[in-house]
Amino acid sequence: MASVDAYSPCPCGSGQKFKWCCQKAESYVDRAQRLERNGQYEAALAVLNEAIGKLPDLALPRFRKVALLSALGRTVEARECMEELLKKHSDHPGARALNFRLLLESGDVDAAVAEVQSTLSSSEGEPGFGPASIAAITGLALARIGRIPSGLAHLELAQKLSVEPDEWVDNSLDSVRANPATSAWVKNPYKPAPTPEAADAEIRGRFDEALDWMNKGLWERAAAAFELLSADKDAGLAAERNLGLCRLWLGDEPAAIAAFRRVVSASPVSTDIVDLEALCQLIDPAVGDDPVEEVELTWPLRDRAGLLTLLRDDRRFVESPDLGDDEAPGNEAFFLQLDRPRGDDDAKSPDPSELPLILADVVVGPDSVVIATRDDGRLNAVIDGFTAVAGQTIPPAHPRTKVVGSTSRGALVFQIAPFYPPALSDIERRRLSSETLTRQVETRWPETPMVFLGGKTPLEAAKSGGFEVPLRAALTLLEEDGQDWTIEPDWAALRDRLGVPDEPALDPIDVDIDATHLGRLHRIDPKGLQDDRLIQLYEKGHDWGLTEVVGAAALEIAGRRRLLEREGPLSFDVVNDLAMRDASRGDREAAMAWIARGREVTPAARRAETAPMWDMLGIQVGMVAGSPEEWVPELVAIMERYESNEAATRLVMSRLVRVGLLRLHSDPDRPGEMSVDPTPLHNLIARYGPRVQGLGGGSAGGGIWTPGSEAGGGGIWTPGSSSAPAAGGEKPRLILPGQ
Numbered sequence: 184m185a186s187v188d189a190y191s192p193c194p195c196g197s198g199q200k201f202k203w204c205c206q207k208a209e210s211y212v213d214r215a216q217r218l219e220r221n222g223q224y225e226a227a228l229a230v231l232n233e234a235i236g237k238l239p240d241l242a243l244p245r246f247r248k249v250a251l252l253s254a255l256g257r258t259v260e261a262r263e264c265m266e267e268l269l270k271k272h273s274d275h276p277g278a279r280a281l282n283f284r285l286l287l288e289s290g291d292v293d294a295a296v297a298e299v300q301s302t303l304s305s306s307e308g309e310p311g312f313g314p315a316s317i318a319a320i321t322g323l324a325l326a327r328i329g330r331i332p333s334g335l336a337h338l339e340l341a342q343k344l345s346v347e348p349d350e351w352v353d354n355s356l357d358s359v360r361a362n363p364a365t366s367a368w369v370k371n372p373y374k375p376a377p378t379p380e381a382a383d384a385e386i387r388g389r390f391d392e393a394l395d396w397m398n399k400g401l402w403e404r405a406a407a408a409f410e411l412l413s414a415d416k417d418a419g420l421a422a423e424r425n426l427g428l429c430r431l432w433l434g435d436e437p438a439a440i441a442a443f444r445r446v447v448s449a450s451p452v453s454t455d456i457v458d459l460e461a462l463c464q465l466i467d468p469a470v471g472d473d474p475v476e477e478v479e480l481t482w483p484l485r486d487r488a489g490l491l492t493l494l495r496d497d498r499r500f501v502e503s504p505d506l507g508d509d510e511a512p513g514n515e516a517f518f519l520q521l522d523r524p525r526g527d528d529d530a531k532s533p534d535p536s537e538l539p540l541i542l543a544d545v546v547v548g549p550d551s552v553v554i555a556t557r558d559d560g561r562l563n564a565v566i567d568g569f570t571a572v573a574g575q576t577i578p579p580a581h582p583r584t585k586v587v588g589s590t591s592r593g594a595l596v597f598q599i600a601p602f603y604p605p606a607l608s609d610i611e612r613r614r615l616s617s618e619t620l621t622r623q624v625e626t627r628w629p630e631t632p633m634v635f636l637g638g639k640t641p642l643e644a645a646k647s648g649g650f651e652v653p654l655r656a657a658l659t660l661l662e663e664d665g666q667d668w669t670i671e672p673d674w675a676a677l678r679d680r681l682g683v684p685d686e687p688a689l690d691p692i693d694v695d696i697d698a699t700h701l702g703r704l705h706r707i708d709p710k711g712l713q714d715d716r717l718i719q720l721y722e723k724g725h726d727w728g729l730t731e732v733v734g735a736a737a738l739e740i741a742g743r744r745r746l747l748e749r750e751g752p753l754s755f756d757v758v759n760d761l762a763m764r765d766a767s768r769g770d771r772e773a774a775m776a777w778i779a780r781g782r783e784v785t786p787a788a789r790r791a792e793t794a795p796m797w798d799m800l801g802i803q804v805g806m807v808a809g810s811p812e813e814w815v816p817e818l819v820a821i822m823e824r825y826e827s828n829e830a831a832t833r834l835v836m837s838r839l840v841r842v843g844l845l846r847l848h849s850d851p852d853r854p855g856e857m858s859v860d861p862t863p864l865h866n867l868i869a870r871y872g873p874r875v876q877g878l879g880g881g882s883a884g885g886g887i888w889t890p891g892s893e894a895g896g897g898g899i900w901t902p903g904s905s906s907a908p909a910a911g912g913e914k915p916r917l918i919l920p921g922q
Contacts, residue, residue, distance in 0.1 A: 187201050193205050212234070215247060216247070292330075296433055299318050300404075303318075303400050315341045318340045322356075361726060369465055375394060381417040409425045410426055447463070480584055490577070497524075519541050520568065535615050543569075557590070609807075617669045633657070635653045641654060642680075666731045701729060771805070798835075803842060
C-alpha cells in the first residue's frame, strides 16, 4: 500500500483521519498488497487474517480481504467476510459502499435495492452523494435486467437526490426512457393517488405522511403504511394503488401485480384501469396452469464427424455461420432444426406459408449432442426427425431429458420462428415477419388460453362476459406491437369478433399532452394541434421512444412549411425521422425525397454549413434501404468532397462512428483524444469502393483508395494527416479533432 499521510482520510472510508482510524494495520495491508501483486494470493489472505485477529476492531484489513476474495471470484467467502465487517461496523460509510458494490457484482439486485432503502432511511431521503450514487447505479442495473419501472424510478430518484446536476445520471435516464423497444405501458410515469378527501382526518394525515415518504424514495416504509391504510373503506383503493407503485419501484413485480389487480377488480371500467391491467399483463411472469415446458434432449456421440456430415447434407438442418472452428477438439457446432426441408436459398420473395419453421436448436459438442426445444406437441417430431438423420452416429436409446423452464401458451403465439432464405433482404424479412404475426393474431391468438383470462381463450372470455378490462388491455398491447408491422391485422374486425369497443379517441383541442398516458399519445390527431402543442407532442415522442407518435407528428410538421423552415435543428430532426421511417419500409426513393425537401427549406445562408448533414443522412438511408454497391462509392465521394473542411470532416467521422463503420476507443498515446479503428470502413471500401488507377489505366497497387491518401496507401484521411503509412508500418488510426 502506498504510504498514506497520517492526517489524510482513512482508506477504509470511515471519514476519519488515518492516524486515528486504521494506521495500526498499515504494515499488514502493505505486506498483503505486495504478495497480491506477486500472485501469492493465499499468502496475502493469511497476512490479512493475521491482521484481523490482532486488530479486530479495524475495518481496513477486512476491506482488503473482501476486495481480494471478490477479485478471485470467491463470492461466498467474500459475502461471509462482508457480513462480519458489517457486524463490527454497521454504520461505517465505507463498509456500506463496499457491501453495495459486492451485491451488484454478485448479481443480487434485490439486495442492492434493499441497501438503497436502508441508506435512504438513515439519511431520511436528504440529498447527498451517497444515496444519489447508489440509487443511480441500482437503477441502471435494474433496467439492464428488464425491470424497467424500477430502474426508471431509481434513476429519477438519483436525479432528485443529486446535490448538483449529474450528466451520467441524466444520460442514463434519457437512454432508458427513449428505448423504442420498451413498451409505453412499462415506462409510463404512473402518478400516486392523492389523499382521498372522503377519509377522516386521522387517515388523511397518515396518507399524507406515506405520500411524503413515497416522494422521498422511502418506498419500503411507504408500502408498509399504505398496506395498513388499504383496509380503510374510504382510502382503501387509493392506498392499494400506491402500495402497488411502491412495490413496482422496489422491483417486487409480483407484489405490485397483486395490489394493482385488487384495484382493477374493485374499480369501475375506465381507461386508467385498462392501462393498469395492461401493465400487469406485461410484467406478470405467471405461466398458467397448463404451461409449455422448455426441455433439453441429450445423446452421447458415437461418431461426431459423421453426425456433422449428415446434418450439413440434410436440408432440414441449417448450420449457424461464423461461430468458430467446430472441427477443433472441444469446440461446438450449432444447427437449427426445421419442421420441413428448406426451400431455395436464393428465394427473394417467398410466401409466408412456404417458410419452414424452426423447431429446435442443436448443439454438437465434443462428446454429446444437445437439442433445446419445447414440449408443445412437436417434441416427438423433433426427436424422430433428428434420430432419423443421425442414424448410427448416436446410440439407439431415448435421450436424457431435462426440463429447463416453462412458458405460457399465450406467449408462444408470438414466438413462432420462420426460417428465412439467406438471400432475403431485411425489408422482405420484415414483410414476411409482419404477415406471419398478423396471421397469428387473427387466427391463433383468439383461440389460445390466456393466463390473464384465468385460462380461458379470448373467444371464451368474450362469450362468458365480465372480461372487458383484460380484453381491452390485451388488444391495446397487441395494437402497440403492431405499430411496427408493415402489414397489420384488421383490428376493427377482431374487436368486433370479441365484442370489445375501440379505445376512445383524444380530442386534440383540449387534450393535456403531459398528463396523457404514453401508450395513448398516438391516439391524438396531430392535425388538430396548434404549432407549439404539435412540437410538444413531437418532442415528447422523441424523449420516450414512441416511434408512431414521432412519425405522425413529424409528418404534420413537414406539412407546415413555417415550422420546417424554423432556425435550429428542428427541420433536420424531422426530415431525419421521416427519411429513416421510409427507408426502414424499403422505400428509398421516398426517403431521398425527404432529404431533398430538407435541403430545399434550409435557408440559403446555411446550406453550405448543413450540406454534410444531408449527405450523411443519404448514406444512412442507403445503408438501410440500399446496397453497398450504391452507397459506399457515394460515401467515398463525400469524404473526398470535405477533405479540406475540418468541421465537415468531424461531422462525417462522427456519423461513421455512430453507425459502426469506425470503432471509437481511447488513444493510449494521446491522453484526452479518441482514436478510431477504421477496419470496418476499410473493408467496405476495399470491396465496394473505387480503386486508384495508375497512368494509362493500370493498377496503382493493392491498397484501397481513401480521400487524401496516396496511390496504394492504406490509411484513412483525417484533417492534418499525412500520406498513408508504409507497408508494414503502424496500423492506421484516426484522431477526431478536438476530442
